[in-house]
Every structure is written in structure tokens, then in C-alpha cells.
Amino acid sequence: MTPGRALLTVNGLQISYHQQGQPVTVVHDVSLQVRAGQIVALIGESGSGKSATALSILGLLGHGGRIEQGEIWLGEHNLRRCSKREYARLRGKMMAVIFQDPMNALNPLMTVGKQILESVKRHSGLRGQAARRSALQLMQRAGLENSEKLYHQYPFQLSGGMCQRVMIAIALASESRLLIADEPTTALDVSVQAQILDELRRLRDEEGLGILLITHDFGVVAELADEVYVMRDGRIVESGSVYNVFERPAQAYTQELLSAATAVD
Ligand SMILES: Nc1ncnc2c1ncn2[C@@H]1O[C@H](COP(=O)(O)OP(=O)(O)OP(=O)(O)O)[C@@H](O)[C@H]1O
Ligand SMILES: [Mg+2]
Numbered sequence: 001m002t003p004g005r006a007l008l009t010v011n012g013l014q015i016s017y018h019q020q021g022q023p024v025t026v027v028h029d030v031s032l033q034v035r036a037g038q039i040v041a042l043i044g045e046s047g048s049g050k051s052a053t054a055l056s057i058l059g060l061l062g063h064g065g066r067i068e069q070g071e072i073w074l075g076e077h078n079l080r081r082c083s084k085r086e087y088a089r090l091r092g093k094m095m096a097v098i099f100q101d102p103m104n105a106l107n108p109l110m111t112v113g114k115q116i117l118e119s120v121k122r123h124s125g126l127r128g129q130a131a132r133r134s135a136l137q138l139m140q141r142a143g144l145e146n147s148e149k150l151y152h153q154y155p156f157q158l159s160g161g162m163c164q165r166v167m168i169a170i171a172l173a174s175e176s177r178l179l180i181a182d183e184p185t186t187a188l189d190v191s192v193q194a195q196i197l198d199e200l201r202r203l204r205d206e207e208g209l210g211i212l213l214i215t216h217d218f219g220v221v222a223e224l225a226d227e228v229y230v231m232r233d234g235r236i237v238e239s240g241s242v243y244n245v246f247e248r249p250a251q252a253y254t255q256e257l258l259s260a261a262t263a264v265d
Helices: 050-058 084-094 112-124 128-141 160-172 190-207 218-224 242-247 252-264
Strands: 006-019 022-035 039-044 065-074 095-098 178-182 210-215 227-232 235-241
Touching: 006 050, 006 210, 022 039, 022 050, 022 065, 022 210, 022 227, 022 235, 039 050, 039 190, 039 218, 050 065, 050 095, 050 178, 050 210, 084 095, 084 112, 095 160, 112 128, 112 160, 128 160, 160 190, 178 190, 190 210, 190 218, 210 218, 218 242, 218 252, 227 242, 227 252, 235 242, 235 252
Parallel strands: 039 210, 039 227, 095 178, 178 210
Antiparallel strands: 006 022, 006 065, 227 235
């Protein structure tokens, strides 16, 4: 498939964190792009700066984290030139996110239906029965069958895989075309991992979403990514189509990651 328009463009991103009172650069000169209908993987060992990159795009670096340099474009919007308010508005409308630990990301005291409903109300302005119908449809789209029954259940009554599908339903309520997924299957059982990966593939192929998929697992990259960026010590050390990087990894580091992935299979 020909990739669509650029949903996300990152240029020359540099991020620092305060560690023991000193700013330490943890991401250096990272540039990447995600287009509609594409899964772009960001892979690298633990601590290589994958999450810092994702969090900076989401405006969620938190205390002590700072973007020192670079540009982040969401479509035509230069996020680093936006007011805080505009950033928050664009984030809600144009970026959806799912994280590693879906169980903890959900409110334990609220039914999953209600949580999806709140996301629908926030993003669509729908109310009453129309909002409820939309929430049920989102559950179906996220692969939650039997949505009428699940609607009234609490997160602890669901498996990790189902909780991740609830997170996907909440993400889909925003109608954003870009999904940022930080290790979305790492905390799940192997059998469920494959189902969630299938769901991401479907969102790309059938709905044309662009997905930035963060992982440390080359098996996952091989399964479904189109392009891959390999990170090490805060830098992109290699990038290209998955086919090229797999066939001809230029860096010894990439070869090591690859052989680690094939060793477990
Ligand atoms: N809140 C923080 N305060 C200080 N340093 C941080 C903070 N968060 C991350 N770092 C540092 O930034 C670097 C990049 O971390 P990051 O979380 O982006 O790695 P990662 O590639 O996502 O790793 P993992 O695969 O373990 O999730 C690491 O050296 C880490 O110690
Ligand atoms: Mg991380």
C-alpha cells in the first residue's frame, strides 16, 4: 500500500532529564515520520530513549524532562510553537495513545463501558442513547464481542488483553488518525499478544491509521511494521523499511537485537 499523508514528523529532537540535579541528554537528534496507513516501529534496548521520545510527542514528559531542541509536527501543526492550550486541544483530537499496562491505565472503580462513554462524550459531544450506542460500536471495532455484557463490567473482571482492547476503544473515540502505542503487548500473555497485534494491523489496513509502535521485540517488528527506526543510547542508529533492515542490518547492534529475537522464537 502507498503510504498516505504525514501524520507525525519529528525533526532533530533532543530531550534531557534532570538526573541528580543535572540535565542529562537522553535523546539526541531523533528524526522520524509516521504516515497514514503505516506502522512505524521504534525499537531499541531498555533505556535507549523510546518512551522519552513518545512522551515528548504526547507532551507528557513530566517533571524534570525537557525538549531542548527539534520540531514536532502533527500534520500541519508545529507543536513546539503552540500554546499549552492549543497543544492540549490538538493532542486530544489528533493523537491517541495506548500503554504497556492497560489494567493500571483504567479506573478500577468505574465500569469499562462508562470509561469508553466518557471518552465518546469528550470527543464527540454526543449525549444519552446516541453516546451509548457509539461506545458500544467502539467496543465492537476494538474487537470486544459481547459488548452489551462487557459494558457493565469492571476492569478487574477482564483479562489483560480485553483491558487493552478497552484502551483501544477509548483511543478510537478521539477519531485521531495517529496512534502511539508504547509496548502495547509486553505485559500480556503470548497468545493474547498476537490478537492485539492483529488488531493494530486491522486498524492500519482497514481504517488507515498511522501507528508509532514502540517495542524492544524484533519479532513484533517483523510481524507488522512497515518501517523501523533502531535506537541506541538516545540516537537513531539505523532506519528504513523493515525488509531492508532485516535483510541487511548495517549495524552490529541491530544484528544483535535481531539474533536475540530469532533466538527466542
Ligand atoms: N523521569 C525520568 N527522570 C530521569 N531520567 C529518566 C526519566 N525517565 C527516563 N529517564 C532516562 O532516560 C533514558 C531513556 O529512558 P526511556 O524510558 O525513554 O527508555 P526506553 O527505551 O523507553 O526503555 P524501556 O525499554 O525500558 O521502556 C534512560 O537513561 C532513563 O534512565
Ligand atoms: Mg519505555
